[in-house]
Amino acid sequence: MHRTKVRIVEDALDANNTIARANREDFDRHGVTVVNLMSAPGAGKTTLLERTVSDLDGLRVGVLEGDVQGSFDADRLASLHIPVTQLNTDPGFGGECHLDANMVRSALSSLPLPQLDLLVIENVGNLVCPAEFKVGEDARVMISSVTEGEDKPLKYPLMFRACELVVINKIDLLAHLDYDLDKFLYHLDQVNPGVERMLVSARTGEGIDAWREWIAAAGERERALA
Numbered sequence: 001m002h003r004t005k006v007r008i009v010e011d012a013l014d015a016n017n018t019i020a021r022a023n024r025e026d027f028d029r030h031g032v033t034v035v036n037l038m039s040a041p042g043a044g045k046t047t048l049l050e051r052t053v054s055d056l057d058g059l060r061v062g063v064l065e066g067d068v069q070g071s072f073d074a075d076r077l078a079s080l081h082i083p084v085t086q087l088n089t090d091p092g093f094g095g096e097c098h099l100d101a102n103m104v105r106s107a108l109s110s111l112p113l114p115q116l117d118l119l120v121i122e123n124v125g126n127l128v129c130p131a132e133f134k135v136g137e138d139a140r141v142m143i144s145s146v147t148e149g150e151d152k153p154l155k156y157p158l159m160f161r162a163c164e165l166v167v168i169n170k171i172d173l174l175a176h177l178d179y180d181l182d183k184f185l186y187h188l189d190q191v192n193p194g195v196e197r198m199l200v201s202a203r204t205g206e207g208i209d210a211w212r213e214w215i216a217a218a219g220e221r222e223r224a225l226a
Helices: 002-029 045-050 072-078 089-093 101-110 157-161 171-176 181-191 208-225
Strands: 033-039 061-067 084-088 118-122 139-145 165-169 196-199
Touching: 002 033, 002 101, 033 045, 033 208, 045 072, 045 118, 061 072, 061 101, 072 084, 084 089, 084 101, 089 101, 118 208, 139 157, 157 181, 165 181, 181 196, 196 208
Parallel strands: 033 118, 033 139, 061 084, 061 118, 139 165, 165 196
Antiparallel strands: none
C-alpha cells in the first residue's frame, strides 16, 4: 500500500512536470520571463507587488493571481493598470491550496503574453504545496514575514529550498516583535545554504529598491536574449 501511494505521487508530479515544460515553451515563444511568488497567507506578496509592478522602467508586467476564492488581491493590482488574470482553485479544481502546471495552462489563453516581458504568478498562500509543483517558471521567490517566527525554514524546508530568492518582509515590525533575525538567517542557511536573501518592508518601502532591481533584471532576461 505504501509503495502504491508513492507511485501515485510520482506519477502526478511527472505529469505536472510535463505540462510545466509545455508552459515554459509557450512562455519562451513569447519572450516572457516568469517568476513564481510563494509565501504563507498574509506575508505581504500583494503589497510587495503593488510597490513594484507600476515602476519598472518600461518593463511590461502582468500578474496571474492565484487564490482559492475571491478576487481581492487581483482587484488591488488591476487598479495599477497592469494586466491581471484571476485564477481561483475552488470552482474548477476543488479548492486546491496551490497552483499547478495544469491550472496555469488553463489560464494561458486569458494572458496577453505577446504584450508582456515579465509575468508574476502570485501563488496561493501556503508553505507546503506550492513548492512541490513547478508551473513553467524561470525563478521562484519566497516571501517570509518576520511575524511568522524564526523557525519556518526548519518546519517547511522544501519551500525555502525550492527558491532562488528569499525576501524577508515586514522588517519595520522588528522593534515590536520577539524575533531573532540572525536566528532565522541561520536556519535558512541550514536548509538552503547561501540562497540570495533581502530585507524589505513593503509598507514603508525600506529595501524595495533592491527587490525592484532584482525582479526587473529577471524581466530583462528574455529581452536580452531576443
